[in-house]
Amino acid sequence: xxxxxxxxxxxxxxxxxxxxxxxxxxxxxxxxxxxxxxxxxxxxxxxxxxxxxxxxxxxxxxxxxxxxxxxxxxxxxxxxxxxxxxxxxxxxxxxxxxxxxxxxxxxxxxxxxxxxxxxxxxxxxxxxxxxxxxxxxxxxxxxxxxxxxxxxxxxxxxxxxxxxxxxxxxxxxxxxxxxxxxxxxxxxxxxxxxxxxxxxxxxxxxxxxxxxxxxxxxxxxxxxxxxxxxxxxxxxxxxxxxxxxxxxxxxxxxxxxxxxxxxxxxxxxxxxxxxxxxxxx
Amino acid sequence: xxxxxxxxxxxxxxxxxxxxxxxxxxxxxxxxxxxxxxxxxxxxxxxxxxxxxxxxxxxxxxxxxxxxxxxxxxxxxxxxxxxxxxxxxxxxxxxxxxxxxxxxxxxxxxxxxxxxxxxxxxxxxxxxxxxxxxxxxxxxxxxxxxxxxxxxxxxxxxxxxxxxxxxxxxxxxxxxxxxxxxxxxxxxxxxxxxxxxxxxxxxxxxxxxxxxxxxxxxxxxxxxxxxxxxxxxxxxxxxxxxxxxxxxxxxxxxxxxxxxxxxxxxxxxxxxxxxxxxxxxxxxxxxxxxxxxxxxxxxxxxxxxxxxxxxxxxxxxxxxxxxxxxxxxxxxxxxxxxxxxxxxxxxxxxxxxxxxxxxxxxxxxxxxxxxxxxxxxxxxxxxxxxxxxxxxxxxxxxxxxxxxxxxxxxxxxxxxxxxxxxxxxxxxxxxxxxxxxxxxxxxxxxxxxxxxxxxxxxxxxxxxx
Numbered sequence: 189x190x191x192x193x194x195x196x197x198x199x200x201x202x203x204x205x206x207x208x209x210x211x212x213x214x215x216x217x218x219x220x221x222x223x224x225x226x227x228x229x230x231x232x233x234x235x236x237x238x239x240x241x242x243x244x245x246x247x248x249x250x251x252x253x254x255x256x257x258x259x260x261x262x263x264x265x266x267x268x269x270x271x272x273x274x275x276x277x278x279x280x281x282x283x284x285x286x287x288x289x290x291x292x293x294x295x296x297x298x299x300x301x302x303x304x305x306x307x308x309x310x311x312x313x314x315x316x317x318x319x320x321x322x323x324x325x326x327x328x329x330x331x332x333x334x335x336x337x338x339x340x341x342x343x344x345x346x347x348x349x350x351x352x353x354x355x356x357x358x359x360x361x362x363x364x365x366x367x368x369x370x371x372x373x374x375x376x377x378x379x380x381x382x383x384x385x386x387x388x389x390x391x392x393x394x395x396x397x398x399x400x401x402x403x404x405x406x407x408x409x410x411x412x413x414x415x416x417x418x419x420x421x422x423x424x425x426x427x428x429x430x431x432x433x434x435x436x437x438x439x440x441x442x443x444x445x446x447x448x449x450x451x452x453x454x455x456x457x458x459x460x461x462x463x464x465x466x467x468x469x
Numbered sequence: 470x471x472x473x474x475x476x477x478x479x480x481x482x483x484x485x486x487x488x489x490x491x492x493x494x495x496x497x498x499x500x501x502x503x504x505x506x507x508x509x510x511x512x513x514x515x516x517x518x519x520x521x522x523x524x525x526x527x528x529x530x531x532x533x534x535x536x537x538x539x540x541x542x543x544x545x546x547x548x549x550x551x552x553x554x555x556x557x558x559x560x561x562x563x564x565x566x567x568x569x570x571x572x573x574x575x576x577x578x579x580x581x582x583x584x585x586x587x588x589x590x591x592x593x594x595x596x597x598x599x600x601x602x603x604x605x606x607x608x609x610x611x612x613x614x615x616x617x618x619x620x621x622x623x624x625x626x627x628x629x630x631x632x633x634x635x636x637x638x639x640x641x642x643x644x645x646x647x648x649x650x651x652x653x654x655x656x657x658x659x660x661x662x663x664x665x666x667x668x669x670x671x672x673x674x675x676x677x678x679x680x681x682x683x684x685x686x687x688x689x690x691x692x693x694x695x696x697x698x699x700x701x702x703x704x705x706x707x708x709x710x711x712x713x714x715x716x717x718x719x720x721x722x723x724x725x726x727x728x729x730x731x732x733x734x735x736x737x738x739x740x741x742x743x744x745x746x747x748x749x750x751x752x753x754x755x756x757x758x759x760x761x762x763x764x765x766x767x768x769x770x771x772x773x774x775x776x777x778x779x780x781x782x783x784x785x786x787x788x789x790x791x792x793x794x795x796x797x798x799x800x801x802x803x804x805x806x807x808x809x810x811x812x813x814x815x816x817x818x819x820x821x822x823x824x825x826x827x828x829x830x831x832x833x834x835x836x837x838x839x840x841x842x843x844x845x846x847x848x849x850x851x852x853x854x855x856x857x858x859x860x861x862x863x864x865x866x867x868x869x870x871x872x873x874x875x876x877x878x879x880x881x882x883x884x885x886x887x888x889x890x891x892x893x894x895x896x897x898x899x900x901x902x903x904x905x906x907x908x909x910x911x912x913x914x915x916x917x918x919x920x921x922x923x924x925x926x927x928x929x930x931x932x933x934x
Contacts, residue, residue, distance in 0.1 A: 216481045241909075258924035265925035323753065330672040330738040410678075413739035417923040425923070428564045429680070429916045430571070 233443075236436035249437035259422065259438075266403040266418040269334075273341040273402040274395055277349040280342065281394065285353035286383075289360070300354070307347045315340050315411050322412075333414035340408045345401070349394040356390025357383075388460045392453040400446055500552040501810045504800065505538075506566065506576040508792065509559040511641070512818070513537045513830040523829055525847040533826055541817045545810065548608060553810050562679075570594065575800040578811045582792050583626075584681070584906040586637045589795065590628045591906070595636045596796040602638075602812055611638050611819035614845075616838035617872035618898075619791065626903065633793075638815045639836030641827075642791035643761030644893055644901065645682060646782040648745075648768070653755040656885060659781040662689040664756060665733050675748060675757040676733060678740035680919045682788070685904060686758060687726035687733070688715050689785040696785045708899065715786055715902045718911040723918050730922045740923075750774060760790065761890040762833030768887050769832065780890040782897045789901035791836065821845055834891045838871045846875060853879045853888045867892045 240246040253259050288300055306314060318340060323329055329336055360383065368378045404420030417425065419442060426435030515536040523531040533540070538555045545553045558576070560566040563585040570576070570589070581589065589595050603612045619642060623634035649659040653673075658664055665676055665686060676683055692714055695701060704710060734740075738754050745757040746767045759767065764780040771778045794815045801808050817823060821844040824835035828848070839845040855862040855878050863884060864876040870892060879888055889897075907915055 213481075220481070257927055258921045261925035261927040261930075264927065328672055328738070328753070410742075413741075415734050415737070415740045415923065416925050417920070422920065422924070425916075425920060427568075428562065429912065430564065430568055431913075431916065 230443075233436050233439050236432045237440040238437070239433060241431075241433060249433050250441075252434065253437055253441065262417050262422055263419065265416060266420075269337060269341065269418060270399045270402045272338045273345060274349075274399045276338065276342045277345055277398050278391065278394065281346060281349035281353055282391075285350050285357055285390075288350075288354050289357035290362075303347055303350050311344045312407060312411065315344065315408060318343060319412060330413050333409075333412065333416070336412040337409055337414045340412055341402050341405065344405070344408060345398045348397040348401075352393040352397065353387065353390045356387045356393075360386050385460065386464070389457050392457060396449060396453055400442075400449065404442065500554050501806050502554050502556060503578065503807065503810045503814065504556045504558070504576045505578045505580075505814065506558050506560055506569070507580045509561055511559070511580070511792075511827075511831055511833075513823075513826040515539070521829070523825060523848065523851060525825075525844055525851060527844070527847060529822065529844065529847075531822055531825055531829070537818060537823065537826065540823075541814060544817055545813055549809075549813070551806070551810075555814070570797065576797055577800045577807055578794055578796055578814060580640055580792050580794050582790055583633075583903060586633065586793055586795055587626070587628050587906040589797075590631075590633070590636050594798055596798045596801050596808070597635050598638070598796075599808060599812060603634075608813070608816055610816045610821070610823075611837075612816075613840040614819055614821060614824070614837045614842065615639060615840075616836055616870050618838075618869050619836040622789070622791070622903065623793075637793040637795040638819075639791055639793045640818070641762060641831075641833040642789070642836050643834055643890075644782045644897060645685060645758070645760055645788035645790065646764065646780055646890070647756055648749055648759045648764045648778055648780050649756040650749070650752075651777065651779050651885075656779070656781065659756060659779070660784045661693070662686045662783045662785055663693065664783075665758070666690065666729070666736055668736075670755055671736060672738050673753075673755045674736075675738050675741045675745045675754050677745075677758050678742045680915060681904060682758060683730055683733075683740075683919070684726060684915060685715065685788045687729045688717065688722065689783065690729050691722065691725045693785050711786055711900065712902045715788075716905055718907060718915060720914065723914050727918045727921055730918075731926070734922055746770065749778060750776065752776070761893070762831065764890045765887050766832035768890070777886075779885045780887075781885065782889075782893055782900075784900070786900045786902050787893075787897060789898075789903050793836075828891075846871065846877070849877050849888075849892065853877060853883055855880050866894065869895050869898060 237249060238245060238247065240248055284303070288296065288303070319329065322336060322339070326332060326336075364382055364386070365378055368382045373381065403418060404423070406418050406420035406424065409416070409418060409421065419438060423435045423438050426432075426438070513533060513536060515533045517532050517534075519532070521532070525531070535543075538557050542553055542555060545551065560569065563581050566579060566581055567585060567588070570579070586595070602609075605613050615638070619639050620634065623637065623639060624632045626633040628636075647659050647662075647664060649664075654664070654670065658667070658669075664670070665674060667674075676686065689696070696711065696714065701707070701710070738748070741748070741757070745754070745759060746763060748754045749757055749767050750771045759780070761780065761782075768778050768780065794811075796808060796811050801811065818827065819835075819837050821837060821839045821842045824837040824839075825844065825848045827833075828835050835845075837845060849867070853865075859880055861881045862878050863881050865879045865884065865888060866876050868874050868876075877888075883889065884894075893901075
């Protein structure tokens with residue numbers, strides 16, 4: 189009897205006043221997790237970001253960050269690193285994803301596996317291995333810190349770019365491409381006018397998964413001996429010298445940036461969808 | 470909300486509490502639980518191979534099977550008839566330990582470095598030792614065996630008018646210097662801190678990724694000409710003056726050091742936390758800033774691969790550092806038995822044979838000279854004593870450490886290798902400086918300096934363009 193009741197409610201039959209699970213209640217464990225490990229830490233972060241060491245409300249940390257050429261320099265440096273990483277990831281990942289999604293060849297699954305495989309190994313291990321290869325090729329890693337950083341970042345984040353692109357391109361209806369060819373479009377026109385616009389959601393989710401994490405992924409810089417700080421290392425250095433306030437304010441600034449990017453990309457996706465809806469009408 | 474829903478919420482919350490509480494096991498009531506927090510890889514963990522055995526000339530063979538912690542628990546039960554359970558954990562940096570403590574983690578006994586001990590004492594977090602800690606009674610191995618030189622350092626360092634020794638007991642000590650590859654770097658080049666700035670070894674030297682160690686090297690370079698001036702060297706209170714000079718943290722000094730460290734940043738292979746040892750052995754770098762204990766380890770490792778490295782404590786000055794045990798007030802919380810167990814732990818690791826175990830295992834130098842027992846000197850002879858057929862030997866003096874005349878006949882090369890790193894000669898000790906803790910304002914100034922050094926310098930980049 190009880191079992192039957194349980195499943196009835198499991199599927200959300202609407203009879204919520206029955207005593208057993210409802211969908212809402214099933215979400216409670218995650219809600220508690222969210223509260224303990226996301227919401228409370230976030231509030232703590234904001235509290236520390238906007239107070240001084242005595243606990244008084246202050247914007248001094250904020251002003252200090254934007255008032256110093258050095259910290260602004262680090263922000264720009266992080267953005268440049270993230271930009272290079274994202275662009276190279278995109279340039280490498282797009283043709284690969286297209287090939288995987290639309291190519292006509294056997295053993296497709298095996299190829300997809302090859303791109304996913306590196307994700308199964310921890311990235312510090314992968315970079316340790318890459319480092320030895322680079323040392324062999326370059327002689328001294330420290331001569332090219334910027335180049336090595338970008339290379340390792342791209343190596344690290346490439347799967348995160350390929351997968352969303354692959355999914356977006358898989359969803360793309362082949363008949364649209366055929367139609368474009370039938371209407372006399374050149375190969376370039378097909379790509380530029382049909383394939384690319386339709387894969388924008390994939391590009392956007394790939395970019396957000398690569399751009400922001402690479403701004404703070406300071407372990408890579410440490411590992412390839414780039415002694416210049418990026419945002420992540422700056423936060424780490426403040427925290428390790430028990431300066432919670434300045435560390436937190438930088439985290440808040442990064443959070444705001446993430447928020448801005450998400451808003452921006454959400455808007456683009458919406459515009460694309462609206463455009464598509466118009467075209468298909 | 471109806472009762473059914475309430476019931477389910479209650480079940481969920483109860484379940485989560487049960488999971489959280491599951492970690493807390495029941496303790497037996499008559500067992501003392503001692504929570505010890507020490508550096509990573511900083512105590513003998515046992516399991517030695519037959520060939521690792523240390524054989525002293527009095528016939529003692531040191532070949533531990535169990536780790537130091539297990540042996541302590543057994544020893545404590547035998548001596549005091551009480552069970553003790555050590556909950557042992559480790560930390561990676563002094564700052565990490567400080568953060569753990571201030572965020573409320575309770576440890577009874579911790580082993581930070583000198584400046585962090587001073588900071589903890591200044592913040593009234595440390596419990597003084599009981600009155601009979603320093604009494605020379607049975608089982609008081611620390612009181613009986615600590616090197617008179619180290620004891621004096623602990624007695625003379627004062628925090629709020631009280632000697633450090635009242636609150637802390639030594640564990641390991643050493644100097645800060647440079648490990649170098651003699652086939653690339655000469656002894657003269659490695660004798661000065663400005664090796665770090667040398668164009669000859671562009672991108673082939675590493676420096677510690679640590680504010681204090683880098684700052685020390687920076688100040689030494691900044692003050693070099695002044696320190697090495699004969700008038701400065703020959704003044705009566707040379708050591709005090711040197712100490713003052715290297716503990717300067719005024720804005721002028723900090724700015725000058727910032728400029729030096731920025732140049733070092735462009736010049737070195739990397740700022741490293743742990744890779745320096747391996748990079749020396751593989752030959753990626755030819756010199757690196759290193760603590761003496763890690764230097765011994767690096768030299769040993771390289772030797773196994775047939776590479777001979779040397780260690781140098783630069784002529785300007787070297788940082789005398791030491792890690793010591795101190796009990797935390799809040800954790801002990803007036804529990805006399807716990808305090809007794811904590812003090813017994815310090816004594817146990819100070820027993821000469823245990824000090825030797827730790828030294829052999831981790832490569833650092835124990836503060837124990839042995840007192841009545843001469844096992845420590847036997848260990849030095851076993852480790853570094855010249856073989857009979859060797860002719861190129863030197864009588865190496867370490868009297869200052871033992872507080873009585875002591876020479877070991879060692880191969881000549883040991884004057885710049887492991888023996889020199891582990892037990893520096895008195896000439897090095899003369900230019901040793903203890904680096905004191907920075908107060909909040911100094912700390913902020915120096916950390917800002919460090920951030921500035923490590924951040925991307927837009928202005929400089931623009932100029933280069």
